[in-house]
Amino acid sequence: MKAIFYVVRKAVKNAVLDTFRHPARLILYALIGLSLIYGIIMGFTMNAVDYELSKDIRALYGGYLALLHFISIPIMLKGLSSGTSFFSMSDVNNIFSAPLSPKKILIYGVGRQLLSMLFLVICFSSYGGMVMRVFRLSVSNALLLVGGILMTFILVQMITLVIFCISSGHPKRAEFIKYIIYAIPLYTLTVFGVHMFGYGLTIENLFSSMAQPMLAYSPMIGWVHGFIFGLLNHDTTNIAVYGILLLFMTIVSVLIFLYSKLDYYEDVLQGAENNYIFRDSIRTGTMSEAVFLGSRKINVSNTGIGKGHGANTIFYKHLKEGSRRSRFKFLNISTAVLLGVALVTGIAINQLLSFNPFKNTIIYIGVTIICSYVQFFFSAAGDWVKELGKPYIFLIPEDPVKKLIMASATSIIKPFIDASISYIILAVIVGGAIPDIITSILVYGSFGCVYIAANVLAQRIVGMNGNRGIFITFYMSLIFLLMVPGVFLGVMALTHARMFADISATVMGLPIFFWNISISLLIFLMCRNLLNNVE
Amino acid sequence: MINVSHLTKKYGKFKANDNLSFTVKDGEIAVLAGPNGAGKSTAIKCIAGLLRFDGEIEICGHNNKSMEAKQILGYIPEIPAPFELLTVWEHMEFIARAYKLENWEDKANELVKRMELDNKKNKLGKELSKGMQQKISICCALLISPKAVLFDEPFVGLDPHAIKELKSLLTEMKSQGISIIISTHMLESVDEFWDKVFIMMDGKIEAERERRFVEESGENLEELFFNITEKSVTARK
Known part of the structure; x- marks a missing residue:
């Protein structure tokens, strides 16, 4: 594990030094930082918009649940993508060939991804001030919401680890898990839609649709939502139920990870190569269509451009x-x-x-x-x-x-x-x-x-x-x-x-x-x- | 004829090409040799009109960025970049239509056959190996019946048969009076037919030799290359 820490330490140090060697990049980061700080200050100082939508806490329930879906679903789906998002080509070439435990390497990969997502947490946090003003929340409540986002990031990484352990090398399992992941937002949309369209399209129904208790039943995302809003509303039943569910999920995930036999290098290799080409094409601005097309079979029965002369x-x-x-x-x-x-x-x-x-x-x-x-x-x-x-x-x-x-x-x-x-x-x-x-x-x-x-x-x-x-x-x-x-x-x-x-x-x-x-x-x-x- | 005069290419303060001047006459094969980072590919890209530069470059008397020059200049890039969603034959059709060529089919067929792509005419660019993609680049560049051709590391990734065919094509082009510049590390692959060599170091032409002088001195291309590059490195130390 020392070798991995060494790589991480050096990579972070060199990234910081490299940023200072590129003034334009430094200015860009400074501008992003300033705009975030500006957003936070503006959020605290602006007047709450005098509109029904802004005052109703139920709008926050819906918005927060949507945000948790937005964070979690893409990351969980990445767990099925042969680990391409966890590892770079240099990891594959240097760390995979080193005498290190695959589990430790996987933790390193997932941890790397978690770090890269911290920026998103900071971005979301910049809206904290505004949310406090609009929904008249206390500082502790706003921090609770930010904590919920952070908690989701950590839990979703853990779930991703488990998904990867279960699906790696098993395409049928991966396909099945994919449907389960898709079922989570589908469930949320169905519960929301049935209520919304069932009771009529009014502002009141829009809000009540967003605050239905059933929305908290969906695994992980709903449970975090239920737990955080349980804390916010001092609802001990919700805190207990969803807290126990989340704890149970964590224990099961850790056990699955510890007792799984990991042999994922081959799966990662192809994905990491494609990812490398993709990132390189973004970096150089030369988007290679082959990366998007992958191994998709294309029908070439009708050949010939047929027309054109010059440009x-x-x-x-x-x-x-x-x-x-x-x-x-x-x-x-x-x-x-x-x-x-x-x-x-x-x-x-x-x-x-x-x-x-x-x-x-x-x-x-x-x-x-x-x-x-x-x-x-x-x-x-x-x-x-x-x-x-x-x-x-x-x-x-x-x-x-x-x-x-x-x-x-x-x-x-x-x-x-x-x-x-x-x-x-x-x-x-x-x-x-x-x-x-x-x-x-x-x-x-x-x-x-x-x-x-x-x-x-x-x-x-x-x-x-x-x-x-x-x-x-x-x-x-x-x-x-x-x-x-x-x-x-x-x-x-x-x-x-x-x-x-x-x-x-x-x-x-x-x-x-x-x-x-x-x-x-x-x-x-x-x-x-x-x-x-x-x- | 390719005429390069005072070609300088800068990236910020770094000079990738520093005041290069040389001429490649009709029917001449010139080799740009040099270690990695010497500026060979940059020079080729400047001549192909892909990069901005200081100086002048003429292709058969036309400024290299003019339509006239583009119409008669073939360029085979170091990294092949075929269209992923076009078949091999559609690449030929695309070039023929874009360059407004007439009666191109026979020539295209011949090129495709010589590069052993005739049984892959309906294969998409994305389905081909690196070597085959390189062969498409060669076919596309030669289909326009160029008067000047630039090859950037043309032998990399090619199988022995394709190397043999390419060498044969180069000899034919030379006999047809086409000016050719080849940038390569694989000196033995051009040993049979080169006429002129420019050995580059750090963006400059360190030495320029004609075949007959090298042969008269009893040296071969490889010996000449090492003599010049190693001497240059020692002198700088």
């Missing part, structure tokens, strides 16, 4: 690649997510504001805001970004602007297609004026253009081989800066129209659409030399 061959190539990624070409997981988000948001607003005369306007504005935000998470790795990892786009003897537009074409078109599907289905369910629907589709699509343009501009300014952390921070700041004028124009138009009692999503959306398209085009033209070289 537009890149577009037709992307269409061919898209058809291999998904049978439905442009339709993929982002289409499904967008549709889900649009329907849930739209229907919820429709129910909650059923008597509001501007209900439909608010639906389309609200859905567009939330969906455009969600779109950001799907826009980072568009086809054109993948193209930058290969030399061909730079070598093809064509005008760089043409190449850039053709390489981005599929990424530009996709949001418009996604939005058309989602908004039309939403319109069928909740109704709405045709101009509002069309404008919403255009606005959503135009935000896609802004995301691509911001990415192009960030690549042009920061470069493709720089620090990815700085790149992403810069990219996100650019998105914000590019969007603000359009949104401002939209709000101005809406405010102006309000004076004439003419409120519609079209009035607000059109200025945003025209701004987004104009600024995106301008950036494309300004960055026309991006493909002149790979730097």
